Amino acid sequence: MSQATLVRLDLPHMVTSVPGPKAAQLIARDNAIMSPSYTRGYPLTVAHAQGSMIEDLDGNRFLDCNAGIAVCATGHCHPKVVAAIQEQAARLLHYSGTDFYYENMVDLAEKLQSLVPGGGPRRVYLGNSGTEAVEACLKMARYHTGRERFIAFFGAFHGRTMGSLSLTGSKSLQKKGFGSLLSGVSHIPYANCYRCSYGKQVETCNVECVKVIEEQLIRHILPADDIAGIIVEPVQGEGGYVVPPQKFIDELQTVAAKYKIPIIWDEVQSGMGRTGKMFAVEHFGVNPDILALAKGIASGLPLCAVVTKPEWMTWTPGAHASTFGGNPVAIASSLATIELLEQELLENATSVGDYMLGRMRDWPQRFRHVGRVQGLGLMIGFELVRDQKTRERYPELRDRLELMAFERGILILGCGPNSIRLCPPLVFTRDQAEFCLDTLESCLEQSQES
Numbered sequence: 001m002s003q004a005t006l007v008r009l010d011l012p013h014m015v016t017s018v019p020g021p022k023a024a025q026l027i028a029r030d031n032a033i034m035s036p037s038y039t040r041g042y043p044l045t046v047a048h049a050q051g052s053m054i055e056d057l058d059g060n061r062f063l064d065c066n067a068g069i070a071v072c073a074t075g076h077c078h079p080k081v082v083a084a085i086q087e088q089a090a091r092l093l094h095y096s097g098t099d100f101y102y103e104n105m106v107d108l109a110e111k112l113q114s115l116v117p118g119g120g121p122r123r124v125y126l127g128n129s130g131t132e133a134v135e136a137c138l139k140m141a142r143y144h145t146g147r148e149r150f151i152a153f154f155g156a157f158h159g160r161t162m163g164s165l166s167l168t169g170s171k172s173l174q175k176k177g178f179g180s181l182l183s184g185v186s187h188i189p190y191a192n193c194y195r196c197s198y199g200k201q202v203e204t205c206n207v208e209c210v211k212v213i214e215e216q217l218i219r220h221i222l223p224a225d226d227i228a229g230i231i232v233e234p235v236q237g238e239g240g241y242v243v244p245p246q247k248f249i250d251e252l253q254t255v256a257a258k259y260k261i262p263i264i265w266d267e268v269q270s271g272m273g274r275t276g277k278m279f280a281v282e283h284f285g286v287n288p289d290i291l292a293l294a295k296g297i298a299s300g301l302p303l304c305a306v307v308t309k310p311e312w313m314t315w316t317p318g319a320h321a322s323t324f325g326g327n328p329v330a331i332a333s334s335l336a337t338i339e340l341l342e343q344e345l346l347e348n349a350t351s352v353g354d355y356m357l358g359r360m361r362d363w364p365q366r367f368r369h370v371g372r373v374q375g376l377g378l379m380i381g382f383e384l385v386r387d388q389k390t391r392e393r394y395p396e397l398r399d400r401l402e403l404m405a406f407e408r409g410i411l412i413l414g415c416g417p418n419s420i421r422l423c424p425p426l427v428f429t430r431d432q433a434e435f436c437l438d439t440l441e442s443c444l445e446q447s448q449e450s
């Protein structure tokens with residue numbers, strides 16, 4: 001058998017050290033001209049991609065556990081998605097659905113309405129990015145309630161435009177230098193039980209992270225009838241892939257209902273099948289008031305959606321819109337994406353995700369620098385700690401691990417101060433999962449020797 005026939009196209013294959021010569025050239029050109037605000041953790045150049053595989057400019061093939069930052073839900077260039085895009089592109093590229101009418105916009109809205117848990121009618125706003133979805137939610141909540149203030153969580157990422165940035169509670173660097181943001185946003189600790197801000201254990205927890213809303217904020221500084229909304233990720237993404245306990249979600253809904261405050265569920269990262277269900281809120285039995293979606297919704301084309309119960313979307317014509325929002329080509333991609341998710345990929349995300357998490361659960365016993373391991377479906381994270389007892393964060397090892405994996409053909413990405421996230425395309429196979437974990441385990445072994 002020739003060497004070529006032994007090489008599997010669905011697994012990594014490195015032909016140069018990285019970055020190779022062509023990659024290095026592109027990176028030099030990029031460094032000279034592109035915005036210095038971009039953050040590149042390692043020197044990956046992308047020439048083309050298929051399924052869960054990425055090929056760089058020098059012909060190195062990588063296994064992608066990033067999915068373009070949790071975007072390429074159906075894998076790269078899925079033939080059914082590409083066909084839908086091509087067919088739509090030949091028919092209509094743009095006509096500003098916020099001012100005129102075209103059919104697939106309504107098709108997608110009706111489809112989203114049918115998918116959102118809880119049933120009943122919904123209203124849908126379409127835009128182009130996660131931050132736009134969040135901006136729309138903010139404006140809509142203010143408009144409807146006539147209230148101004150918001151509650152958000154530390155560690156949350158909701159975007160980088162001025163409104164959504166005000167809600168983001170991830171890294172202060174993201175706010176540095178940009179002056180005053182929206183006033184009236186209160187951040188409180190998220191339900192990270194591994195690092196409980198109230199010093200509680202699971203057994204002693206009284207959901208202090210939600211009780212603080214009523215017992216501290218509302219009692220002392222934030223009149224309930226000033227609060228336009230609470231924004232929360234049902235699984236915290238950029239903050240470290242943190243899965244909260246059921247009682248956090250339940251208590252949050254109870255306090256919100258008591259004061260008639262809408263909850264904005266930011267599922268920009270956790271939505272569209274990422275967790276093995278169409279929406280992460282389904283894991284917690286939530287019937288969402290307001291749902292923000294983007295990233296995976298169109299397999300890589302820019303699109304976002306806000307799906308709300310009709311009573312929240314009471315704004316009038318002209319109150320909010322966007323020229324490009326709901327682009328027909330992005331919508332065609334979204335409809336094809338949703339069909340694939342329903343047909344096979346939700347199930348795949350659950351089964352491959354369960355396999356991965358099952359194998360990773362004992363990592364803290366096997367590797368002394370692994371702390372928390374958590375996830376749902378193919379949204380899986382783990383923390384690197386210097387010491388499992390003190391839980392001191394170990395960001396340097398996290399960064400080193402990213403590089404080690406990259407050099408071995410596995411693309412992973414950090415999140416939170418010291419976590420790694422695994423968010424591969426939802427077409428990720430069991431073989432690819434096995435290869436990925438074998439490699440990461442060998443990197444972890446090597447790192448505990450050094």
Ligand SMILES: Cc1ncc(COP(=O)(O)O)c(C=O)c1O
Pocket residue numbers: 129130131132134157158159160233237238266267268269270294295
């Ligand atoms: C939960 C969440 N909300 C909002 C955003 C912002 O999305 P975008 O980068 O498309 O503006 C992100 C991006 O990572 C996200 O993870």
